[in-house]
Amino acid sequence: MTIAETGRRGDDRWAGRGQPPPGHYGPIQLIASEWTKLRTVRSTIWTLVVTVAAVIGIGALATAVTAAHWRSGGIADHIGFDPTARSLAGLFLGQISIGVLGVLTMSAEYSTGTIRSTLAAAPNRPLVLACKALVFGAVALVTSEVITFAAFLLGQDLLKGTTPYASLGQPGVLRAVAGAGLVLTVVGLFALALATIIRHTAGAIAAYVGVMLVLPLILQAFPVSFQHGVIKFLPLVIAENMTATRPAVTDFGGAVLFSPWVGFLILCCYTLALLAIGATVLTRRDA
Amino acid sequence: MAGRHLSRRRQRAHDLDSERVLIEVEDLTKNYGSTVAVDHLSFDVRPGMVTGFLGPNGSGKSTTMRMILGLDRPDGGHVTVAGRRYGDLPWPLREVGGLLEAKSVHPGRTAYNHLLALAQTNGISRARIAEVLELVGLTGVARKRAGTFSLGMGQRLGIAAALLGDPGVLLFDEPVNGLDPEGIRWVRLLLKHLASEGRTVLVSSHLMSEMAVTADHVVVIGKGRLIAQATIGDFLGASSNSHVKVRSPQSDALAAVIVSSGGKIARMGDGALEVSGLSAADIGDLAATRGYALHELSPQTASLEEAFMELTDESVEYRGARSGES
Ligand SMILES: Nc1ncnc2c1ncn2[C@@H]1O[C@H](COP(=O)(O)OP(=O)(O)O)[C@@H](O)[C@H]1O
Ligand SMILES: [Mg+2]
Numbered sequence: 044m045t046i047a048e049t050g051r052r053g054d055d056r057w058a059g060r061g062q063p064p065p066g067h068y069g070p071i072q073l074i075a076s077e078w079t080k081l082r083t084v085r086s087t088i089w090t091l092v093v094t095v096a097a098v099i100g101i102g103a104l105a106t107a108v109t110a111a112h113w114r115s116g117g118i119a120d121h122i123g124f125d126p127t128a129r130s131l132a133g134l135f136l137g138q139i140s141i142g143v144l145g146v147l148t149m150s151a152e153y154s155t156g157t158i159r160s161t162l163a164a165a166p167n168r169p170l171v172l173a174c175k176a177l178v179f180g181a182v183a184l185v186t187s188e189v190i191t192f193a194a195f196l197l198g199q200d201l202l203k204g205t206t207p208y209a210s211l212g213q214p215g216v217l218r219a220v221a222g223a224g225l226v227l228t229v230v231g232l233f234a235l236a237l238a239t240i241i242r243h244t245a246g247a248i249a250a251y252v253g254v255m256l257v258l259p260l261i262l263q264a265f266p267v268s269f270q271h272g273v274i275k276f277l278p279l280v281i282a283e284n285m286t287a288t289r290p291a292v293t294d295f296g297g298a299v300l301f302s303p304w305v306g307f308l309i310l311c312c313y314t315l316a317l318l319a320i321g322a323t324v325l326t327r328r329d330a
Numbered sequence: 331m332a333g334r335h336l337s338r339r340r341q342r343a344h345d346l347d348s349e350r351v352l353i354e355v356e357d358l359t360k361n362y363g364s365t366v367a368v369d370h371l372s373f374d375v376r377p378g379m380v381t382g383f384l385g386p387n388g389s390g391k392s393t394t395m396r397m398i399l400g401l402d403r404p405d406g407g408h409v410t411v412a413g414r415r416y417g418d419l420p421w422p423l424r425e426v427g428g429l430l431e432a433k434s435v436h437p438g439r440t441a442y443n444h445l446l447a448l449a450q451t452n453g454i455s456r457a458r459i460a461e462v463l464e465l466v467g468l469t470g471v472a473r474k475r476a477g478t479f480s481l482g483m484g485q486r487l488g489i490a491a492a493l494l495g496d497p498g499v500l501l502f503d504e505p506v507n508g509l510d511p512e513g514i515r516w517v518r519l520l521l522k523h524l525a526s527e528g529r530t531v532l533v534s535s536h537l538m539s540e541m542a543v544t545a546d547h548v549v550v551i552g553k554g555r556l557i558a559q560a561t562i563g564d565f566l567g568a569s570s571n572s573h574v575k576v577r578s579p580q581s582d583a584l585a586a587v588i589v590s591s592g593g594k595i596a597r598m599g600d601g602a603l604e605v606s607g608l609s610a611a612d613i614g615d616l617a618a619t620r621g622y623a624l625h626e627l628s629p630q631t632a633s634l635e636e637a638f639m640e641l642t643d644e645s646v647e648y649r650g651a652r653s654g655e656s
Contacts, residue, residue, distance in 0.1 A: 063420070063424045066420065068421055068422070068451055068452055068453065072450055072451050072453050075450040076448070077447075079443060079446050079447040080436075080439075080447045083439050083440070083443040083447070084438045085438055151436060155433075155434070155436045155437065156435070159396075159399075159401055159430055159434045160435075160448060160491060163399045163400065163401060163422065163426075164422060164423050165422070166400045166417040166419070166422060327403075329396070329401065329402040
């Protein structure tokens with residue numbers, strides 16, 4: 044048995060290998076690597092397929108059902124009908140599946156042990172996290188914007204003829220549709236940050252679902268005056284408000300919400316804060 | 331190499347390759363809760379030879395290697411690789427390659443993509459990926475998912491990843507674990523070959539027999555403490571298990587002289603003496619000055635395995651009593 048050349052050196056002493064490039068590893072290298080990691084596992088494809096199916100499919104279903112029952116529906120159904128929000132009904136489920144992808148993007152490093160090879164290759168941990176978040180964020184943003192616009196256009200097409208429908212030129216509609224994609228992206232990053240802190244897939248998904256969906260339910264056990272004070276801070280409420288063309292007051296019994304963009308900014312702050320905590324614990328803890 | 335700093339202590343020896351310290355562990359300590367995994371450990375590793383890192387299971391080898399690679403944070407002391415803190419290396423994979431004990435591959439990713447993601451972090455070319463795949467014999471399965479690999483193939487993939495940056499310093503944590511005899515032989519040859527190229531090779535094992543045939547130098551630890559750092563030959567010689575077998579017609583008189591000179595005697599059934607504590611030369615000289623005849627004077631070296639058992643037993647009984655000796 045022979046051992047082939049192990050390196051590019053020419054002489055006997057290991058010294059003559061190719062000179063390393065000047066400078067040091069940085070964002071360009073890490074972004075390329077994170078992109079490779081994201082695109083080369085099946086869970087990425089599957090969670091994205093589920094997200095696409097949820098947002099477009101449920102949007103189409105919701106609008107088709109609305110159109111079919113419009114004439115037989117009562118006045119209560121017609122008042123406050125928001126054709127834009129109806130076509131984005133799949134967002135609720137889409138937030139879960141994009142969150143699962145956000146979690147897996149980080150937690151898979153821990154469950155498979157690749158976090159160690161990742162951090163040995165690039166010991167600057169905040170930079171690794173930043174590049175990972177950037178790559179995931181870019182993939183999530185492109186996907187989310189494409190599917191929210193697709194869901195909107197398909198939904199309006201299905202509503203057309205029988206019910207009132209929206210067009211992008213109407214007030215608040217473009218903001219709601221583009222905002223839906225932004226919200227999906229930011230909650231996905233929120234999930235990625237949670238996974239950085241929690242390091243376990245199941246635990247991080249549970250925490251994410253808890254914050255997004257269970258927290259609003261828990262809040263209902265509190266006095267109404269208290270609910271009104273804090274409900275506007277809930278990620279789910281912020282998301283719904285961002286993706287509707289009129290304030291979704293009916294669902295929350297007259298609580299005053301933030302304006303869509305202010306709410307979105309608060310959601311971004313949550314995510315950035317979690318990412319900062321994630322970077323800190325990632326740096327402090329053993330890999 | 332440009333930009334490679336040597337510690338002040340080693341500066342004077344800079345020109346001598348074998349004197350260069352590529353891994354320097356100083357007073358390294360690591361606790362996990364109340365477990366002291368590594369306990370004020372110091373040693374250094376030089377290029378051009380295979381350094382065996384030995385200790386029983388749980389003695390802190392893997393923990394030490396993770397600290398060398400900057401993965402675990404020491405509670406005390408420090409470690410430098412190629413003259414720098416690991417975190418300060420500009421292109422870590424081009425300086426240091428590591429095969430860790432625990433698998434660190436996504437089972438759903440192909441071997442090629444696993445290596446690609448690593449190569450990209452350090453600006454390593456795709457040609458080099460093909461090279462290391464060829465080197466470890468995985469070219470044919472490069473597009474197969476790593477989850478389908480046998481233990482041995484997984485180990486080869488880990489070795490390919492370590493070699494990716496063509497680094498001068500290589501760390502292998504229990505590389506022969508789970509390999510078949512052919513695989514073990516292949517790893518041994520590879521380690522020796524890498525060292526012969528002038529690289530620094532640190533390889534851990536809890537099996538003495540493995541190191542006896544692979545390592546030129548050994549760092550032995552027990553319970554996180556240094557027991558010995560020596561060449562294999564010195565290591566064996568330092569063991570109190572090594573002794574000199576002596577036969578003489580004046581065996582009783584010779585025994586008395588040996589004991590009075592500080593040697594210890596054990597009498598063998600066949601009349602031979604087993605002397606420890608004195609070298610063969612010492613005994614020969616003693617016999618010559620008294621005019622005793624010698625029919626046999628043969629140094630017996632303990633097997634590495636025995637030496638290891640003895641040293642690590644000691645570290646259990648009187649912790650650190652021999653610390654720092656070599
Ligand atoms: N991540 C960890 N958490 C808690 N204890 C650990 C951890 N890693 C190692 N240990 C403990 O530290 C000691 C040394 O372990 P290790 O470095 O794996 O030894 P070796 O590689 O020599 O078998 C053992 O007692 C082990 O149980
Ligand atoms: Mg170990």
